[in-house]
Amino acid sequence: MWEDKNWWEDDIECDFIEDSVKALWVEIQKLKEDGGREILLFDGEFHGKDGNEYLYSFNLEEEVYLMDDAPVKVRCNTITTEGVAISCQGFEILLALNDYLEHPLKKAILQTEPWKLLEALQDRLRGLPYEQNFSLVKSVVELARSCPMTDEFISQGQTKAIRKALRNPITFIWGPPGTGKTYTLAQIALESFQKGEKVLILSHANIAVDGAIEAIAKQIPEQMMHGLLEENQVFPIVRYGYSRSDFLRNHECFSSYKQALSRVPHIADRIKELEEMVKDTGKDFQTKSYRKELRELRRQVKEIEKNEIIPKTKVVGTTVSKAQIDPAIYEKSFDVVLLDEASMAYIPQSLYAAGLAGKRVVYIGDFKQLAPIAMADGTLVDTWLKRDIFEFTRVKQQVDGGSFPPQLAMLNEQRRMHPGISGFVTVNIYDRLLRDHDSVEDDRPWNQVLKLMDTGQMFSIAMKDRNQSRFNVLHAFLSTIIALQYSRDPAGSVGIVTPYSAQSRLINNILKDIFGNRKWPV
Numbered sequence: 001m002w003e004d005k006n007w008w009e010d011d012i013e014c015d016f017i018e019d020s021v022k023a024l025w026v027e028i029q030k031l032k033e034d035g036g037r038e039i040l041l042f043d044g045e046f047h048g049k050d051g052n053e054y055l056y057s058f059n060l061e062e063e064v065y066l067m068d069d070a071p072v073k074v075r076c077n078t079i080t081t082e083g084v085a086i087s088c089q090g091f092e093i094l095l096a097l098n099d100y101l102e103h104p105l106k107k108a109i110l111q112t113e114p115w116k117l118l119e120a121l122q123d124r125l126r127g128l129p130y131e132q133n134f135s136l137v138k139s140v141v142e143l144a145r146s147c148p149m150t151d152e153f154i155s156q157g158q159t160k161a162i163r164k165a166l167r168n169p170i171t172f173i174w175g176p177p178g179t180g181k182t183y184t185l186a187q188i189a190l191e192s193f194q195k196g197e198k199v200l201i202l203s204h205a206n207i208a209v210d211g212a213i214e215a216i217a218k219q220i221p222e223q224m225m226h227g228l229l230e231e232n233q234v235f236p237i238v239r240y241g242y243s244r245s246d247f248l249r250n251h252e253c254f255s256s257y258k259q260a261l262s263r264v265p266h267i268a269d270r271i272k273e274l275e276e277m278v279k280d281t282g283k284d285f286q287t288k289s290y291r292k293e294l295r296e297l298r299r300q301v302k303e304i305e306k307n308e309i310i311p312k313t314k315v316v317g318t319t320v321s322k323a324q325i326d327p328a329i330y331e332k333s334f335d336v337v338l339l340d341e342a343s344m345a346y347i348p349q350s351l352y353a354a355g356l357a358g359k360r361v362v363y364i365g366d367f368k369q370l371a372p373i374a375m376a377d378g379t380l381v382d383t384w385l386k387r388d389i390f391e392f393t394r395v396k397q398q399v400d401g402g403s404f405p406p407q408l409a410m411l412n413e414q415r416r417m418h419p420g421i422s423g424f425v426t427v428n429i430y431d432r433l434l435r436d437h438d439s440v441e442d443d444r445p446w447n448q449v450l451k452l453m454d455t456g457q458m459f460s461i462a463m464k465d466r467n468q469s470r471f472n473v474l475h476a477f478l479s480t481i482i483a484l485q486y487s488r489d490p491a492g493s494v495g496i497v498t499p500y501s502a503q504s505r506l507i508n509n510i511l512k513d514i515f516g517n518r519k520w521p522v
Contacts (some may be wrong), residue, residue: 044105178416186215305344469502
């Protein structure tokens, strides 16, 4: 019955919350149908330790979709432990686990309940009308319901984008590839912080959060860094949650966990001692008592992190998933919320982000790229979970029609692509609004930097795997051969991109057969 109702037909103030919750319910039921089972992991690899977590990667028997920071449980040999999924792409998963796993890591079982994150989001949405920041959420929704004035020309450039974000309650920043989204976000966060405001940086992916905090760190002058260390009991700018960045993981200031650990050196020493004991004793009966003590000590450090570090910080970077499930975030008040990669977030997540902001919310992303991913079908899911905040508020539709809302700023100078490549992109995707920065000027003609290979007249060896993901054997070998030829150039690096996970897996297996345990040049 929910599928037949259009959210805009109801004049009730909170109808958008009701329909968001219902759309999430449909997705939750689909995930429970598909995901309430054990998933086989194999060929595990230990990548070291980060704070109180052990990092492992595994290959997956089947393609699985999990949000970053989704809670998981893993059973390997005699150990069952909990943790989170750091990233899950195609047939590979990276995990941060609470316990050290015994070798060998040939096979393990993954248990996950991805719907738990969405159930937490439902709870957060239901609580929005009772929050003091609800008026900002309603203002975002009003943009979708009204027909706002538009401008003939779009605000362009980093300076104008930053100015809008520092002044307006709602700002949309459209950032095509290579236009400096992360730098712009860092500038907004840093200037807001210097004005005495509390800032929350959110993103769909751990790697994007890392990039934002690293960018802020690079923009802090040495003198300012010394001042922050001297004037604050807690360093005010932190990465909260798992970081894939070596710089952030090992930094005594920017890691909230490291700050918490430094407050209890006797616990830090005992944790290090117990970790060595667990590795040395292996399956010894004494290991159970070591693990039990380790868990208790880590819990104490986590409590310090949540209760003493995070409440005193001024700029916090974490994932949307963690913000949904962790009271250290959703019970805290922020002045400014910056949602990076907003085009990948569900509309309910974007509205929830606004609910955490007391003064301003900034949505940063590229609505010309991938939309959010949902497993279920139907009107509610299509409306609320398969569109992004840019489409919901009609920003995308207005831009496509040649008009520009005043809340929008575009980062229009790209500093990554050769002009011969960006020319194709700006004409076919960005309506000639994207231009090249002087730093990418190059005299080489386009046909020396952009190569097109037509295999239409060649024999096709295209198939689907059991998950209906496509792979083409001929294309896999051609791509690998070409990439290896270009990899001989010491001046650059080479990557292979494919839209199909089965094709990616095939290419990875080809490279593994060629190079084995040696470092791949591709």
